Amino acid sequence: MSNPTATGRVLHATLDLLDRQLRDRNGKLCGNVDDLEITRDEETGQMFITAILCGPGVLAYRMGRRRLGRWLEEANRRVHDTPTHHEPFERTRIPIELAGQIGPTIELAVDVDDMATHDTERWTLTHIISHIPGNASRAHQ
Amino acid sequence: MKKVLGVALGVLTAIGGFVDMGDLVANAETGARFDMNLAWVVIVGVVGIIVYAEMAGRVAALCGRPVFDLVRERLGPRFGLANLLASFFINMLTLTAEIAGVALSLSLVSSVNYLFLIPFVALLVWLVCWRMKFETMERVFGLLGLCLLVFAVTVWKIGPDWNHLFSDATHPHVPHSETVFTYAYFGIALFGAAMTPYEVFFFSSGAVEDGWTRKDLGENKINVLIGFPLGAALSLAIMACTHLLLAPRNISVDQLSQVALPVASVVGRLGLAIVIIGIFAATFGAALETSLSAGYIVAQYLGWPWGKRGAPRTASRFHVVILMAIIGATLFGLTGVDPVKVTEYSIVLSAAALPLTYFPILVIANDPRYVGPEHTNGRFLNALASVYLVILLLVAIATIPLMIITKGGS
Amino acid sequence: MTSTPRPRSTRIRPVEQRRPRRTAGRAALALVAVLAASCSEHSVGPARTYDDYERKSRTSAEVALSAVETVRLLAETSSDGNAWGAYTSVSLSEQEDTLAEAEGDYASIQPPDHRSDDLRVKLLDLLGTAADHIAAVRIEARRGNLDSLEQVARPLADDSAALQQFLDSIKR
């Protein structure tokens, strides 16, 4: 076992990462860390945390509703067919290197609109909130 | 000077905001049924809310994280979800009770049946959630709530034997006409009314909405340490009123209008007008707090954008949850359930759910990664908070059995 | 957004089955059921013995006494000019409803024996009289004659005394 204090910072995944509040590049709240992706290198046997996963299906999956979770994720993937990205891009997966500060909140170098956690926000906005007068202005002084 | 004014305003708001439908009903009922024998519970309850609200406010000011965010982080998604469902359910009962309370207070000046007024009240509540500035909302209803001070005036005008009243309150016993079980049940109701979880949901989320930082820690302390005890004094005044005026006549309180009766009979027409304004403001303010809390807890559990600081379109799911909660409570209220009964159940169940919410607050307030090493709880505070955690657990365990044994306190 | 260079895929696959944990959900459901049951339950259920019936008589009499006394205090307060019409008439209706409900509930309990019949007749009589007197006060209040409420409410003093006597006559 390597000496944990020798290099790099030490984190505990469930303690320091899971369920933390996420913020996008503009400081907007954009979901919690619902799960983490772990990738294992076959040759060296080393494992890495490679991505933050977040979105409705992801949370269901984590809470033991495996099939429901995967179905939700798949549905989300089909509905949002990565229009703005050339490479295949999963809206529930934020590569870990895009996580800037890790503290009481985790700041991501991502835009909310690229995240699955924001889809229902957009839906309620276009279908409900934007039909109610006064939705765009701040409250009166 | 401006700063002092701000702090004073905050304290007054805290006093007026402390009392809601739950406190009105629980204190008036126990005063009429148990005289001052349960007054000590109000004190125990207010110390508890002071301890935990201060922690929640401090955590919110230092790391910008409101309570329900922490609930999920510390308890995990599963326990967190259980807590969310329980809290949301109780919050709906409370919201129903508060909306009905507003409608009842309006019916006392208009003689329109309160059921007809419920939709109108709900619309008003929603409009304020939708349009009014957070600070204005807090201040207006908190300050109007100060009208409830007329209860204290009433007690003073009755001119009781103060020594007697005090010794009654400090030497509690179970009255002959009651059992240990009903005594304990109403004790829990009073405790739940003082420590209702939505108060800390709202308080901590409000601190984030008001943009509190390290600089506001002092104001947090003052609000909590002065505002809440004075709010509790108000609760005791209500209890004393019904104890002095209704209990000797064998009147038991089962309607909101009876809560105002001692004031009318002692202070007169003006007093009645003031107390009804006070009841209106207290229940309306609490209806706002519970509507917003519904949105806060769901949004914070799921990490959605929340808050009424920005335009509604910047937190659309949050506003949808609020809208749904108000509609749900309205429909429930319109079924004609007895508002006083709903209030009783909401505060008693609140008491049962308390540990789930207060435990994570206590842990986080000791976590240097959140509040910084210099702002973690001191020894004394921790000792006190630990004692309360034990009380909360005992209360939570006892609540449901007592509810069944006493058949809801009857 | 950049895409990650992902290390070669792993052969560890997610686990399919998991025992669903629904205990929390079940507990919540049970709680709601208990609540619903206790909400819908009237303060008076069936009575199997005389003691039981007596206890229920006591509860009903106490509710009635509270209503009678509330109305007396209301009438006094209004006659003194300390309340306005809307407050008085709404409060009076509430008390009238409370008493009517107590009367209805009590009347629907099957008395278990002949001894109970006596109690039943006695208390129903008291409740009926009180209800009539409260109705009279309410009618007067609706007509706007707040000043004379105390006058109209006078018979309620006897009702109150009778209920008190009834309560004293049965054991605690």
Add this chain to the structure above:
Amino acid sequence: MRISDLLEYSVVSADGARLGRVSDVRVIQDGPLLGGIQAAFRIDALVVGRGGLAERLGYIRGRVEGPWALRLLFSRLERRAQVVAVTDIAGWDEDTRTIRLIADAQRVRRTLEI
């Protein structure tokens, strides 16, 4: 794989002793640079315990200090958890969801102290 999958694995030492379930993973950020931005998050060890609330509160790992009674209780529970280095893993069994270790229980046993 996701961490929620990993958290379902039990850990068994070479001599067949059950150490418990994976309740957390210790991560050290010292891997190769990712996208030229920051070092990769290498998983260094598994925290193996009974799961449960005590291991989420961070009384040891997060250096939460009070209140005294909670600290006593939860750090005790948390201390029962053990740390297993990733390099000690011999193999994975997907069907039974177990991780086998290369060494005996006595040799791998390390308590959680930071």
